[in-house]
Amino acid sequence: MPKVTQQYMDARREQILDAARRCFLRDGFHSASMQDLFTEAGLSAGAVYRHFTSKDEMILAIAEENMREVLDITLTVATNRQGQSMGAVMAELLDVIRVKSADGNLAGLAVLVWGEAMRNPSVAHKLDQLMGRMRADLVIMVRGHQDHGDLPTTVTAEAIASAMLSVLPGYILQLALLDPAVVAEVPEAVRALWPEPAGER
DSSP: OOOOOHHHHHHHHHHHHHHHHHHHHHHOTTTSOHHHHHHHHTOOHHHHHTTOSSHHHHHHHHHHHHHHHHHHHHHHHHHHTTTSOHHHHHHHHHHHHHHHHHHHOHHHHHHHHHHHHTTOHHHHHHHHHHHHHHHHHHHHHHHHHHHTTSSOSSSOHHHHHHHHHHHHHHHHHHHHHSOGGGGTTHHHHHHHHSOOOGGGO
16 A cells, blocks of 8 residues: 655645635535535545544634734734834735735635634634734834834833734724725825834835
8 A cells, every 4th residue: 555645645634624714714614514525625524534533623723724824924024024114014914914815815714713713712722822922023023113213102012012913803804894995005004104204214
């Protein structure tokens, strides 16, 4: 019997998750049955259960991947845009999320994940961990801007980071529910709200 490679296993796992995403976006996490998932993936029950023992396990895997994708985007933008205004960093983040959402409905999956976190402690815990990491990275950036006099010091870096982080779910929610044209100018609005200091333009 030929040996199954890790690459093959990873590809099959991603095939199952891609099918699960389509089912969940179409029917919701709890209306989609395991049989729906088998059919969508074009695989037998045994092939799916080899990778995931339950639908809840798939939901958690998708939730974690989706949240990690947003986190990775945040870290990449924040790292590559050091020295720019907080508005420019946030606008770049929103632009990347818009493109990702157009390609794979990242926004729609994010909204499903948030709803699932209200009833599923495992998803809620993972969301709390990843949001905490995003907030910690933003706090570091905010402190740097405060040290350079670009942001006020009358409020804490933690509070400013939380305020900026609050923009993200609102934007994602609108991407998921509304015509993208409605939020097309949001990145430019963010740049205007948190501009670069006059001397650096």
